[in-house]
Each structure stands twice: as structure tokens, then as C-alpha cells.
Amino acid sequence: MSRGLLATLATLVAAATAAVVPAAQATTHGRSLLFYAKPTQAQFINHSDDRARGLKSNPFNSDITLPPPPKANSAKKGARAGDDALFAFKLYSGPDLTHLVGTAIYNCTFNFNQEAICEADFELTHGSMIAMGPAQLGSTFRKILLPVTGGTGRYASARGQVTMTPSISKNTQIVLFQLV
């Protein structure tokens, strides 16, 4: 076989391989990020007057046609539909909570049966991430699992899920991102 033909074929193979092997993916794809969160502030916004007003003055005649679900507002002392709970955290890279890497805020609006929809924003060194989803915020809080819906900077186009669970250390949460 001539060397020229061999060289040509080698070039073809190299070019084809370069064309079909995918370029390096963005760094957020298919990886996990782990942080430790310490709560710093919390606020509860009680909309009982707005709720009472809304039962009578609303555009849907809902007091007649579609009342709140039975036992929907049976939670004691608040956490009723429309109430808001805000939680702010500092984020650290390790369980010793010495290396600060960012902050997080969970903004939760209650709906029914002590469930809320939470929107969480994570401000990190090289960008931010956003997550949104349902959370059970009863008195025995265990875990909040939210879908990651986007981000900025290094985390632009981030997708996946973020879990917040209590750690064995007092007053500390573990925040685990699983990005696709």
C-alpha cells in the first residue's frame, strides 16, 4: 500500500474522530456540589387578614364554588395558605463552618396541609443557582428537595436537584446539589 494512501486515510480518521467526539462539556454537567449551611435569619409573614378578606372579596366566588380544601388550614399557629416563611443561610465548604463560600435564601409560600412552594437562591463565588419546588415544612422538618431550574456565571444553564437535610451537627444543614 502506498504511503500516500495510508497518510490520507490516517488524516481522514483523525479528522472524523475529532468531528464526532463531543467537545468538553460545561463544568456543571453531571456533578455534585456539597455545602454546609448555617441559618442566619428567619422571618414569618402572617397573611391572616388577607386570607379572611380573600374569602369574601375575590373574583372567583370561591367561597361558594371552590372553598379551601378540608383541613387545609388545620396547621396550628400559622403556616396557612398564603403565609410566607423566609430563611437565610451562610454556606461553607466544610462541616467545620470556617470557609465561607456563599449564601442561600429560601422563600417559601405556604399552600395547604403545611406544604409550601419554595424558591431558593444560592449565591456562590462564581455564580448563582436557582431552585424551585414543593417542601413539607411541618414541625418535624427532615428534608427539602428542590429541582434546580437555572443559574448564572459558572452555573448558567444549571439543571438538576438540590437537597437540604439536617446534619449531625447542631443547627447545620447539608446542602447537596446533583447537577445533570
Add this chain to the structure above:
Amino acid sequence: MSSLEGVRRAAFIVAALVAVAGSAFVARAGAAPHRALTVYSVATGLQYINSADDSVRGKVNNPLDSTQNRLAPKHPGSQNGPNAGDIALYALKLFSDPTLKKPAGSAVYTCYFNYNEHALCQAYYKLAAGNTIVASGPIDFKKSGFTIVVTGGTKRYLGARGEAKVVPAAHNAQRIDFELLS
């Protein structure tokens, strides 16, 4: 077959594979993994949060500068709403069939009203086995159907993107067609 013929044949195969690989790559660039899911929803409860007092208070007690305060909406809104700042929370049951006999989960819509009976709604759909889809988007309450954006999910719907199209269905239900790109 002589070695030379074998070499030529292999060379032809290489060239053909290059062409096919290139086509597959180009074709793949235009295609996307696609999933569809249809469920039927029935509203089981509604809570309306009438923020009239907060709106009135906000007109006189706010941190906005004079330029921004001049941009306050001119129309005071209606007594019953929906007015800007009001919230409607809907609880729904989900079914996998139009006869509403096979439960498929539950959903909640949290809708924050702005103007002209529009709201920015956030929704979550809790399906079987802990699978969840979340969506959000603007909804015009003057229309009977709407399309909102699927922004994420968990488990089977981890990283989901796409849209949810909602139209009226029989038995006072709504049909939700999810078109998922991933």
C-alpha cells in the same frame, strides 16, 4: 481477496463511516430527546389572598423615589380583584385518564396576580413514586387554557425542560399535556 483489494475495501469503509458519522452528528444537532406525558386535573380547593390593605399601604409608605412613585398604576383595581399583589392558591388532584378514575397524583398552583387579570404562576405536580415536575409562567385568567414552562423535576424528571399545555376537558377537568425536551 488480495491484500491490496482488502486495503482498498477498508479505505472505502473508512470513507463511508466518515460520511455517516458526519451526517449523524449534523442530524443529531437538530434532534432532541423528547418525552410526552398527559394527565387530567381537577381543582379541589382554592384560597384567595386579597392584599388590598398592603397595596393601599404601599402607595404611601414605600422606599421608592419620586420618579418610580409617579409610575404607580393609575387604576385602583376592583374590589373583588384580581388586583396586583393578590395571590390565588389552587389545590388539584391529578388523574391519568379522562374519566378521572385513575389517580395520578396532586398539584398546586400558586399564582401571583399583576395586571389585566394576568398572574405569574408557579406550579408543582407530584406524580407517582415521588416524581415531581415544576413549572412556571404567565397565565391570562381571561382565557380558558394556558401554556406554562416546565423548569425542572426530580427523579424520573430530573433536569426536565419543556412546557405544559393546559386545556379544558370534560367533567370540569383540565387536560395537561407535558412536552419534555429531556
Add this chain to the structure above:
Amino acid sequence: MSRAMSARCLTAAVALLAAALPVSAASGAASASHNLTVYAVPNTVQFMNHADDRLRGMATNPFKFKSESVILNDNGKEKGQGPFPGDDILYTFKLFNDAKLAKPAGTALFTCYYEFAKRATCDSYFDLAKGIVLASGVVKFGQTHFTLGITGGTHAYLGALGQVSSTAAGKNAQRFDLHVTGTAQ
């Protein structure tokens, strides 16, 4: 090189390409990206003051944590300048394709829910000619330079991801640079 060696090299080349073919097919869709710049002029601004709900929330809440205190002046108003946690502001914008604000491009709406230190989570949508783009993120009150994450879209922006950057643009206008990736079209 002997013919036998040449034949082996070629066999290896064929095998390599045959392996690369499914990799290319499985590498996932290359997706479209759009860069779009619009100029926004505020059309309406509305502030919702939840002082009473905040005060009520101090006393009546389901959690055992020590909620933030609401500090009141002698006249019963909250001390300091808001926005305070729980307040929200709705902004509507008219959008234009050009800095001269002559070519309409659609509308945008921002709903910003305030948390602590005058920072808000803002949920927005841009209603453009080719579809809607949703974006969310944190914005500090009064800040004109911020970045939101794009969380999705409709029509031409179906499956959209990316980010929106905002900067001040001349008299009372904002420039939004939308870097949209991951769309189906």
C-alpha cells in the same frame, strides 16, 4: 510498511470510527443559542407593604425560631427604609430593540419578593415576538446591574437556559442582554 501491517492499521482505523459513530449519536443534541439585547423602560411600579403581616408573623408563626423583630417608630411605622422582608414590588416594562427606544420588542414583568438586607428574589418573564423567556434571581433594591438565570421559555425559546444581564442604559432605561442557550430550535 508491509501490506499486512497496512491492513492491520486500516482495520484499526475502521474499528475506531465504528466506535466513534455511536458516541457521536449519543453525545446529545447540540442546541441552538441566541444572543438578544433589548432596552427596557419601566411602565408601572407598584409596592406592596406587608407591615401588618410582618408584625402579626412575629407573634403567630408555626416555627420555634426567634423571628426577626419588627422595630416601630413612635408613629407606628417601621423604623428605617424598606423594603422589608415579605414586601413585594411589581415592575412592568416596555421593551425595545434599539437604544433609541424606537422599535418595540415586547414587554417584561418583574415580581420581586423581598427577603433580608433589601435583597429580593425576582421572578420575571420577557414577552417577545418569538416567545416568552422566564428568568429568576436575586436583585438588591436599587441595583441596576444584576444577572438572572434563565429557567425556560416557549415557542422559539422552548427549553431555554442561560442568563440575562442587566445594566443601566441612559435615561431611565435598562439594557437586558439575554444569552439564551439550549433551545430546541
